[in-house]
Amino acid sequence: MTRVLLASNNAKKLAELRRVVEAAGITGLTVLGLSDVGAYPEPVEDGASFDENALIKARAGVAATGLPTLADDSGLTVDALNGMPGVLSARWSGGRGDAANNDLLLAQLRDVPAERRGAAFVSVCALVHPAGETAVARGEWRGRLVTEPRGAKGFGYDPLFIPDDDLAAGRTSAELTAAEKDSLSHRGKALAELVPVLRALANEPDSPDDADAADSAGG
Incomplete structure (x- = not known):
């Protein structure tokens, strides 16, 4: 059984990746979260792009555990804010959490009319192998932003985002089922592109070196 680490403390991202693996019919692959391995210092996400930050996190996971590591860097880009918050999405309110981020964004868009409230969720997923392959x-998931949060599912800016795919129904992404979101979302699209790589990874034998590294990390 080959193990791959998702370098995230977000339980919902971990569940999403596991659903993608299951839906693709990939067998022989165990998806681990950070709670399944020994703690290691989280890298500073100082990249200027989603790509750079995803690679920073994935490479740190490989270095710490010796396991193939997948990392996602994602965020919301708002047209009226020239693409911000972008890579700063999780820290938009100074690290005070999802609700504070949403409140700040709504305040910044208070006077922006509906026709100018376009936005997109962006996700970059990087998978780094201990042998060096990357x-x-x-x-990307286009949509528009509402004027007040709706829905209890999802996380982050989901309660503010109505996807173009569901515009007629007018549901936010926090009102979609997990299966609906997986089939439409930015992260679902990025992960779907990596399915062939994950499938090839599942066919690799778990090397003794990788197993020893994961055991020493507490996995």
């Missing part, structure tokens, strides 16, 4: 995939 695969990077990007997904």
Whole structure:
């Protein structure tokens, strides 16, 4: 059984990746989260792009555990804010959490009319192998932002975002089922591009070196 590490503390991202693996019919692959390995210092995400930050996190996971590591860097780009918050999405309110981020964004868009509230979720997923191979995939999900949060599912800016795919129904991404979101979302699109790489990874034998590294890391 080959193990791959998702370098994230977000349980919902971990569940999403596991659903993608299952839906693709990939067998022989165990997806681990950071809680399944020994703690290691989180890298500073000081990249100027989603690609750079995803690679920073994936390479740190490989260095710490010796396991193939997948990392996602994602965020919301708002047309009226010239693409911000972008890579700063998780820290838009100074690290005070999702609700504070949403409140700040709504305040910044208070006077922006509906026709100018376009936005996109962007996800870049990077998969780095201990041998050095790297695969990077990007997904984008267009939509528009509402004026108040709706829905209890999802996380981050989901309660503010109505995807273009569901515009007629008018549901935010926090009102979609997990299966609906997986089939439409930015992260779902990026992960889908990596399915062939994950499938090839599942066919690799778990090397003794990788196993020892994961055991020493607490996995």
